[in-house]
Each structure stands twice: as C-alpha cells, then as structure tokens.
Amino acid sequence: MDSTKKPLLSAAVLGGIILACALANILAPGNAARMDFDALLAPPSAVYIFGTDQLGRDLFKMIIHGGRVSIFIGLLASLIAALIAMVYGTAAGLAPKFIDDLLMRFTELIMSVPSILYVVTIQAVLGKPTALSLSVVIGATSWMSIAKIVRAEVRQIHSSEYILSARLMGAKFRYTLWRHLLPNFMPSIMFMLIYNVSQAIAAEATLSFLGLGMPPGSVTWGSLMSLSQDALLTNSWWVIIIPSLFLIITLVCMTNIGEYLRKLLAGGKR
Amino acid sequence: MRLVQMLAKKILIFIIFLLALSVIVFWLARLAPGDPLTAYYGNAVERMSESQRAAAMARLSLDKPIAVQYLTWLRNALTGDFGISHQYKQNVFSVIGKLWTNTLLLGGLSYMLTFAFSILLGVFCAAKEGGIMDRLIYRVGTATSVIPSFFTALIAILIFGVNLKILPTSGAYSIGGGGFADRAAHLVLPILVMVLSHLWYYAYMIRNRVIEELRQDYVLLLQVKRISGVRILLRHCLRNALPMLITIMAVSVPHIIAGTYVIETVFGYPGIGTLTFESARYRDYNMLSALTLLTGIIVLLSNMTGQALSELLDPRMRHEDVVKEGSGG
Numbered sequence: 001m002d003s004t005k006k007p008l009l010s011a012a013v014l015g016g017i018i019l020a021c022a023l024a025n026i027l028a029p030g031n032a033a034r035m036d037f038d039a040l041l042a043p044p045s046a047v048y049i050f051g052t053d054q055l056g057r058d059l060f061k062m063i064i065h066g067g068r069v070s071i072f073i074g075l076l077a078s079l080i081a082a083l084i085a086m087v088y089g090t091a092a093g094l095a096p097k098f099i100d101d102l103l104m105r106f107t108e109l110i111m112s113v114p115s116i117l118y119v120v121t122i123q124a125v126l127g128k129p130t131a132l133s134l135s136v137v138i139g140a141t142s143w144m145s146i147a148k149i150v151r152a153e154v155r156q157i158h159s160s161e162y163i164l165s166a167r168l169m170g171a172k173f174r175y176t177l178w179r180h181l182l183p184n185f186m187p188s189i190m191f192m193l194i195y196n197v198s199q200a201i202a203a204e205a206t207l208s209f210l211g212l213g214m215p216p217g218s219v220t221w222g223s224l225m226s227l228s229q230d231a232l233l234t235n236s237w238w239v240i241i242i243p244s245l246f247l248i249i250t251l252v253c254m255t256n257i258g259e260y261l262r263k264l265l266a267g268g269k270r
Numbered sequence: 271m272r273l274v275q276m277l278a279k280k281i282l283i284f285i286i287f288l289l290a291l292s293v294i295v296f297w298l299a300r301l302a303p304g305d306p307l308t309a310y311y312g313n314a315v316e317r318m319s320e321s322q323r324a325a326a327m328a329r330l331s332l333d334k335p336i337a338v339q340y341l342t343w344l345r346n347a348l349t350g351d352f353g354i355s356h357q358y359k360q361n362v363f364s365v366i367g368k369l370w371t372n373t374l375l376l377g378g379l380s381y382m383l384t385f386a387f388s389i390l391l392g393v394f395c396a397a398k399e400g401g402i403m404d405r406l407i408y409r410v411g412t413a414t415s416v417i418p419s420f421f422t423a424l425i426a427i428l429i430f431g432v433n434l435k436i437l438p439t440s441g442a443y444s445i446g447g448g449g450f451a452d453r454a455a456h457l458v459l460p461i462l463v464m465v466l467s468h469l470w471y472y473a474y475m476i477r478n479r480v481i482e483e484l485r486q487d488y489v490l491l492l493q494v495k496r497i498s499g500v501r502i503l504l505r506h507c508l509r510n511a512l513p514m515l516i517t518i519m520a521v522s523v524p525h526i527i528a529g530t531y532v533i534e535t536v537f538g539y540p541g542i543g544t545l546t547f548e549s550a551r552y553r554d555y556n557m558l559s560a561l562t563l564l565t566g567i568i569v570l571l572s573n574m575t576g577q578a579l580s581e582l583l584d585p586r587m588r589h590e591d592v593v594k595e596g597s598g599g
Contacts (some may be wrong), residue, residue, distance in 0.1 A: 117531075199416075
C-alpha cells in the first residue's frame with residue numbers, strides 16, 4: 001500500500017481550513033450571527049456563497065467563525081486528555097504490579113460506559129455548557145486509550161538502564177517523567193493525540209446536534225449541525241450538507257495525517 | 271472443573287466491576303446540584319410534612335454518613351428503585367421498562383447485520399488482497415470511522431424520507447399503526463444507517479486478521495497439498511480467526527450502543543438512547559444514573575462473555591493482550 005506517502009493534500013486542506021478560521025475576522029468581518037431577513041434560507045449564490053439558514057444567517061461566515069470554537073474545543077480537550085493520560089499512564093507504568101493492575105482495571109471500567117454518557121451526565125451536573133466546560137468534560141472522558149499506550153511505553157522504557165541510573169541518582173517522579181519518559185513516548189502517542197482532537201471535535205458536533213452541547217445562540221460547527229433537523233423539513237440541503245462537509249473534511253484530513261504518523265512510527269520501530 | 275473455576279472467577283470480577291461502576295454512578299449523581307432529597311423524590315418534597323420529610327430522609331439514610339447513603343442507594347437500586355424520574359413523574363424503572371425492548375430490537379438487529387456484513391466483506395477483501403474493494407475498504411473505513419453517525423442519518427432522511435418519500439423517518443410505528451410491516455418500515459432507515467456507519471471499520475479489522483492468518487505457514491502446506499483456496503479460507507483460516515472475531519465483536523459493544531443511542535435520537539425512535547439524551551437535557555439525574563449503570567452492565571456482560579467464549583475456543587487467548595483498539599465510543 002502507499003503507506004508512507006506523505007499526506008500532503010490532507011495537510012494542505014487542513015491548513016487551509018484552519019487558516020480560514022483563524023482569519024475569520026478578516027475574511028468575513030462582523031457578527032457571524034447577523035440575520036438578513038431578506039434572505040431567509042437562501043440557496044448558495046454570489047452574495048451568500050454557502051447560502052443562509054432559516055434565520056437568514058450567512059453560512060459561510062458561521063462556518064469559519066464557528067470553526068474557531070470547534071477547533072479550540074478539540075485542541076483543549078485533547079490537551080487535557082493527554083495530560084491526564086501522561087500522568088496516569090506513567091504512574092501505572094512505574095507503579096508496582098499490584099497498583100498497575102488496579103489502575104488498568106479502572107480504565108477498563110471507565111471504558112465500559114460509552115464516553116458520551118459520561119459527557120452528558122457530567123455536563124448535566126455542571127450546568128450550562130460553555131466551550132471551556134465542554135472541553136474539560138470531553139477531555140476528562142477520553143484519556144483512557146492514550147493512557148494505556150503511555151503505560152505500555154513507560155513499562156518498556158522503564159526497564160532500561162538509563163532510567164534506573166536516573167532514579168538511583170535520586171530523580172523525582174516529575175523529573176523522570178518530563179526529562180526521560182515524555183520525549184520517549186511522545187512519538188507513540190502523537191497519532192493518538194491527533195485522533196483525539198478529531199474525536200473531540202466530533203463529540204462537540206454530536207453533543208450540540210443533540211441539543212446538549214453549546215447553547216443554541218452560539219456559533220460552532222456543532223450548533224450549525226443542529227440546524228439540520230429543521231432544514232430537513234424545508235428540504236434545504238445546503239444547511240445540512242455544507243457545514244457537515246467542512247466538519248467531515250477536517251476530521252478525515254486529521255485522520256489521514258494521524259494514520260501517516262502511525263505508519264511512520266510502525267515502520268521506524270521495525 | 272477448570273471451566274467452573276474460570277466462570278467463578280469471571281463472575282467475581284464482574285461483580286467487583288459492577289460495584290465499582292455503581293460507586294462512580296452514585297458519586298456522579300451526588301455531584302448534581304441541589305438537595306438529594308428533592309433529587310430523589312422530585313417536587314413531592316415541597317408537599318411533605320415535617321415528619322414525612324424526616325421519614326424520607328431516614329429511608330434514604332441522608333442523615334447518615336456517605337458510605338451508608340451509598341449502601342442504601344445500592345440496596346434500592348438492586349430492587350429496581352432508582353427514585354422518581356422528574357420528567358415522567360414515575361419510577362425510573364417503569365419508564366425504562368416500556369422502552370428497552372425497542373432499543374434491543376434496533377441495537378440487536380443492527381449489531382447482527384453489521385457483523386454479518388463485516389465478516390463477509392472482510393473475508394472477501396482478504397481473499398482478494400490488493401483488489402479494488404480491498405483498497406477501497408481502507409479508505410472508506412477511515413472516513414466512516416470519523417464521520418459522526420448522525421450525519422449519515424441526516425443524509426439518509428434527506429434522501430429516503432424528504433425527497434423520495436418512501437420510508438418513514440421518525441418514531442417506531444405510525445400513529446394508530448403498529449403492525450409488523452409498519453414497525454419493520456420504521457426500522458429500515460435507522461438500521462441502514464447503523465450498518466453503513468459501522469460496517470467498514472470492523473470489516474477492515476477482520477480483513478487484517480484474516481490476512482494475517484493467510485500468511486501462516488500452514489496455509490502454504492495446505493496449498494502444497496492442493497486444497498482449494500476457498501476451503502483453506504473458510505475451513506482453516508476463518509476458524510483460527512474466530513476467537514479474535516469474537517473479541518472484536520465483544521469490544522465493539524460500547525461503540526454500537528453509543529451509535530444506537532445517537533441514531534435513536536435522530537430518528538425520534540422511542541428507546542433508551544432517546545431517553546438518555548432527553549434526561550440529560552432535562553437534568554433528570556435519577557434516570558441518567560439508572561441508564562448509565564444499565565449501559566455499563568450490558569457492556570461489562572458482553573465483554574465477559576466475549577472473553578470467556580474466545581478463551582474457551584482458543585486457550586492461547588488467555589495470555590494475549592489481544593485487541594488494542596475499538597473500544598470507547
């Protein structure tokens with residue numbers, strides 16, 4: 001297979017989308033939620049290249065402004081997940097067998113409930129969702145598979161002599177983690193992290209679509225998705241397909257890049 | 271004798287897991303803002319007299335330490351008493367009781383069909399390694415594994431419901447209807463979406479496993495013995511891959527459940543999933559904790575069953591850390 005081909009197209013498309021979102025204020029200045037009552041549910045045209053929704057809001061503008069929130073949630077959530085996973089995985093990897101077993105059983109236990117259930121439960125407890133609370137909740141419920149890999153890597157590295165010598169010289173847990181372990185397991189979890197970002201973005205989309213994510217007034221990719229239920233009644237395909245396409249293209253590009261990194265790693269290890 | 275021992279061990283682990291899960295669920299429910307008494311009994315608390323209130327507090331052991339509270343909660347939960355659902359003003363379990371068969375029907379059928387097709391497709395692709403289908407399955411698999419299933423559902427509704435108008439897109443049966451044909455028609459789209467969004471990923475996993483098997487030395491020997499390729503594939507390779515297949519099927523359960531829950535909501539299908547997200551929206555904590563626990567039990571049970579089955583079929587599985595991916599959801 002063309003396994004080690006660089007995912008240039010994916011990187012370019014993803015870069016383009018991120019750039020467009022970053023430059024949202026320059027490309028489409030003004031309030032993204034501005035309504036144009038003369039153009040309710042207008043199909044794509046020269047004025048509104050992606051059309052408008054039932055409130056007359058410009059879809060193009062909402063997509064690039066909304067992307068910022070969605071990508072922010074994706075990045076922050078996986079950063080949180082990665083931090084938890086590193087500490088948890090390292091702790092399990094370095095701990096005596098008994099504690100290690102216990103910790104790993106615990107991750108299995110958490111994984112026995114689909115994470116979306118935890119997310120909705122915790123979010124229901126926390127109250128009104130914000131970008132920050134959603135990131136924390138998504139991050140706090142998606143660290144388990146990364147932690148497993150970190151643990152496996154740490155176990156492997158741990159038995160090497162240089163860690164032993166570092167510990168003999170009195171290196172503390174935190175020092176060993178940052179100085180020795182992190183640089184070693186970082187490559188192995190890199191693809192997981194990218195996968196995690198895309199999962200978090202998808203989670204925000206699903207939650208907002210279900211009416212459990214960002215509040216209706218906010219502009220994110222997820223809340224754009226939630227417009228589709230109404231759009232079905234009016235058969236306005238652009239409201240359903242165009243925002244989702246942006247989301248899906250972003251996710252597929254990320255997955256391609258992640259897969260490339262994974263294969264690179266697998267190839268390097270052999 | 272060994273079998274009994276193994277089963278006893280599995281059951282013991284299951285019970286420990288279940289208790290741990292119940293602690294988490296109890297703790298989550300307690301995190302909910304507001305007075306636990308109100309949370310349990312709903313608005314009825316406001317109409318209670320002082321003595322009724324005290325009796326209710328005592329019944330839930332709210333005047334005792336948190337550990338006792340948990341034990342009381344657990345005892346109630348074991349007898350099917352999770353308190354009152356705010357939204358339905360009924361016992362949580364009687365609400366769930368009316369809906370779980372719908373979910374079992376949708377989820378169960380989707381699960382069976384997904385794996386029937388995944389196995390067919392996976393084996394077909396493995397047999398024709400490098401063919402068009404084989405190269406396609408990887409691409410489609412990676413794409414569909416990231417496409418949120420609600421999007422597939424929306425597209426299906428847009429095509430079959432809104433434009434072609436040939437299939438119902440909402441509910442489990444028409445108003446006044448409810449016959450077999452009617453129910454079946456309502457299941458077509460949700461099941462189609464479920465199968466289409468999960469099929470490829472698992473087919474790809476199965477394909478990889480079968481190809482791995484095809485590279486084994488014994489296949490070469492069988493080929494030398496002039497045994498036909500189809501026979502080798504079906505009689506030998508698939509048989510050897512079976513324990514792994516079962517493991518994949520077991521690990522996929524949380525994935526499929528999460529998918530079913532979301533799909534139910536998109537199609538307005540009255541089931542556990544719709545109920546779950548509705549309860550989250552209305553902050554119905556008793557309902558949510560019961561549903562979380564219920565889902566956890568189903569997943570734990572299927573994991574244990576899958577593990578036990580594959581270990582019975584292939585004792586080597588006991589020592590292998592087999593499937594690394596595919597869980598969560």
